[in-house]
Amino acid sequence: MTVVIVVFIILIAAVYFTLMPFMSEKVLARYQNANQDEYSADELKKINLLRQIKEVEFEREIGIIDQEDFHRVKSELMNETRDVMESIESEKTTAPKSAPEHCPKCSARVPKGSKFCGHCGTSLT
Numbered sequence: 001m002t003v004v005i006v007v008f009i010i011l012i013a014a015v016y017f018t019l020m021p022f023m024s025e026k027v028l029a030r031y032q033n034a035n036q037d038e039y040s041a042d043e044l045k046k047i048n049l050l051r052q053i054k055e056v057e058f059e060r061e062i063g064i065i066d067q068e069d070f071h072r073v074k075s076e077l078m079n080e081t082r083d084v085m086e087s088i089e090s091e092k093t094t095a096p097k098s099a100p101e102h103c104p105k106c107s108a109r110v111p112k113g114s115k116f117c118g119h120c121g122t123s124l125t
């Protein structure tokens with residue numbers, strides 16, 4: 001009887017350790033995917049560019065890239081990062097503006113938060 005229990009425990013342990021790396025990999029992949037979903041394409045681009053800047057700084061530090069290349073590559077990356085960040089910012093600030101409120105009756109454009117349509121006087125509340 002004791003032998004059966006021991007064999008059973010060993011079997012459980014074997015199955016557990018065989019499946020563990022596979023399971024944790026799956027969980028990790030799902031976690032990474034979930035993380036990516038939270039970022040827009042521009043934000044992912046920004047993260048990628050920042051990573052590249054860090055890389056090129058590291059390459060300079062260990063001396064596998066010369067000063068000239070370093071400055072050229074870094075300024076290119078910085079310019080690209082700035083463009084991406086500006087695009088992210090403008091997306092954030094223009095999003096409400098690009099969807100202006102319209103009067104349901106005459107469909108005239110009305111400033112956000114208006115109580116009445118300035119064109120036909122319809123109550124917007």
Ligand SMILES: [Zn+2]
Binds near residue numbers: 103104117118
């Ligand atoms: Zn109106």
